[in-house]
Structure formats: structure tokens, C-alpha cells
């Protein structure tokens with residue numbers, strides 16, 4: 352038995368870090384722990400090459416570069432894709448744009464390509480473009496969710512039904528064992544995390560203090576969609592005002608912030624998901640067994 356996402360990326364656990372920081376430090380920790388660390392490739396080509404080399408000096412494990420395609424000029428993005436091929440980056444994950452833009456160039460250069468989608472329509476387009484993996488991002492998540500607002504409970508089974516054989520990562524809305532068990536039950540092969548990883552001990556140096564403060568204080572009403580085409584989910588201004596005393600600072604974060612009330616280590620996150628997950632799954636099976644054994648009410 353093997354896991355499609357682990358096999359594709361050559362990793363131990365099907366945990367993919369989202370493009371949440373251009374600094375390589377957090378990704379190095381995630382990759383060294385057995386997941387797929389990430390560098391958000393929003394800097395110029397030279398800076399990207401340096402970040403890749405920095406990553407490699409501290410980890411020999413697979414990692415990804417993330418390109419949000421709506422940001423930066425197409426020429427700059429193509430130049431950065433060339434850097435990924437030259438540096439033999441194992442994985443590129445594209446988001447917020449047309450998967451046809453880079454997929455062929457990257458795959459011809461030997462790079463494995465994943466693409467973030469927020470609907471079945473876009474999942475089909477990405478599969479037609481030849482991507483190796485889909486990262487399905489629902490409306491609850493902290494990422495670029497487009498305009499469709501499709502919830503995780505529908506997005507994952509719908510994409511799975513449309514494309515039964517492609518490795519499928521459920522993106523966001525997961526911070527604990529219940530989250531991973533739920534998305535696996537829906538049909539995902541793995542998870543991509545953003546908000547949970549942002550509030551870890553190892554992430555502290557990559558973000559301003561306000562990020563952890565907002566995530567830790569959040570409840571299920573604390574986020575909203577930003578305006579515009581890619582519509583990231585962000586902290587509400589009134590909530591930021593209440594927590595920080597100012598609404599001028601905000602952070603991109605998922606609804607799952609409501610479930611995060613502690614700064615833990617990256618290792619703790621892996622333990623919660625990959626030891627806690629199977630434990631919870633067994634409890635779920637036990638609940639069904641109890642139902643099966645209960646005599647019907649006559």
C-alpha cells in the first residue's frame with residue numbers, strides 16, 4: 352500500500368506546506384520533518400535562486416516553489432520557472448492563474464507540477480494542462496479561492512469524482528486530527544496547510560507578531576473574503592481593531608484559525624495529524640460498529 356501524494360513527491364507524510372512565506376526557514380523544517388516544504392516564489396529570479404540554494408544547504412529533502420500566477424509579469428514568472436529547471440527544483444505548485452502558462456515548460460525540464468484549483472471546472476482544466484497533482488482549495492481556506500465559494504465537503508468529493516486517478520491534496524481548513532480524517536474520508540490523498548504552520552514556533556521569525564495574535568484570538572466569525580479577483584481570506588478589520596487596537600494590520604488566514612489556540616512546534620503538527628489521525632479514525636470505526644450492533648427499535 353502506498354500514498355499517491357507521498358509517492359509523487361517522494362515524501363514520508365502527505366503534508367504539503369502552502370506558499371505562505373518567501374523565506375526558506377519554515378519550509379526546511381517541514382521538509383526535514385517528512386512533508387513537502389515550500390518557498391513562495393514572489394521575489395525576483397536572483398533572490399529565488401539564492402533561496403533555493405539556502406534551502407539545499409540545510410535540507411536534502413524534496414520541496415516546492417509556489418508561483419501565484421496572478422502576481423508579477425508573465426515574463427518574470429517564466430524567467431523564475433527557468434531558474435527552477437536549472438536548479439532542478441523537485442516540485443512547483445502554481446496557483447491563481449492559468450495552469451497552461453508554466454506546466455509544459457516545467458515538466459519538460461523534469462519538474463513535478465501541482466496546481467491549486469477552487470472548482471471542478473478548474474480541476475479539469477489543470478488536468479488537461481498536464482499537471483501531476485491537484486491542490487483543491489475551498490472557500491474556508493486562507494488562500495486564493497476565486498469567486499466560486501465552494502466548501503471543502505463538496506469540493507473534494509466533486510473533484511475526486513471528476514478525476515478519480517489524479518493525486519489530490521485537500522488545501523486548508525485542517526489544523527488537527529479531525530481535519531485530516533475528514534478530508535481523507537472525502538477522497539483526498541493528503542493535506543496542504545497554511546494557517547496552522549504560520550503559528551508554529553519555527554514560523555515566528557518569518558511573520559510579524561500580529562499574525563500569531565490574530566490567529567490565536569480568532570473565532571469562526573473572524574475572517575472574510577478580500578475584494579478582487581483572487582480573493583484571499585483575511586482577518587476582518589473590526590476583529591483586528593479589537594485584538595490589536597488597530598485595523599491597519601491584517602493577515603491572510605483561514606477559518607481554521609478558530610481551531611488554533613496554541614503555538615506548537617512543526618513536529619507537534621505532524622504528530623497530531625499522523626498519530627492522532629489514525630487514532631481518531633479507529634474511534635470513528637468503533638462508533639459505526641456500535642451502530643451496527645445496536646438492535647433496531649421495533
Ligand SMILES: Cc1cc2nc3c(=O)[nH]c(=O)nc-3n(C[C@H](O)[C@H](O)[C@H](O)COP(=O)(O)O)c2cc1C
Nearest residue numbers: 369370419446492493494523524544545546603605
Ligand atoms: C499569509 C498567507 C500567504 C499566502 N500566500 C500564498 C501565495 O503566495 N501563493 C499561494 O498559492 N497561496 C498562498 N496562500 C495560501 C496557502 O498557500 C494555503 O493554500 C492556505 O493557507 C491553506 O489554507 P489554511 O490557511 O486554511 O490552511 C497564503 C496563505 C496565507 C495564510
